[in-house]
Amino acid sequence: MNKRHALLATAFATVCIAGLGTAHAADSDKEKCFGIAKAGQNDCASVTGTHSCAGQAKKDKDPTEFKLVAKGTCTQMGGKMSASK
Template structure:
């Protein structure tokens, strides 16, 4: 790949990343954190109880401190809670 192709590829990657980030931010306003429904390895971020600090690190299904984003109003219907468990 020559220098020009590398610059074009970098510019395209930047534009794509920016558009994905904007779409993700817009989607979050219509969602809420739902605790206790994440499957092992499929949580969206850090555990409420501090057992891990990143997404994808849930060790077991439906752990009370692990959460996923869901559409607003659907968490409790899925068996979860919108508030974190007490520490």
């Protein structure tokens, strides 16, 4: 990856994370739920840094990927409130 691609990836990740922060602040009735997202349906960056934004999960129910769900429903869906290490 050359410097230009790295710069673009960093800028894109920043926009994704900033957008999620805004959405999360506005939707205080939502919480991150790890391990329930299907491939390509995660809500933002992987906690391991393997990708930088939404829709880039490679496999179903990856414990490092999250979806925003209604508060109190995560464990009922089989997810966890924090990423697995």
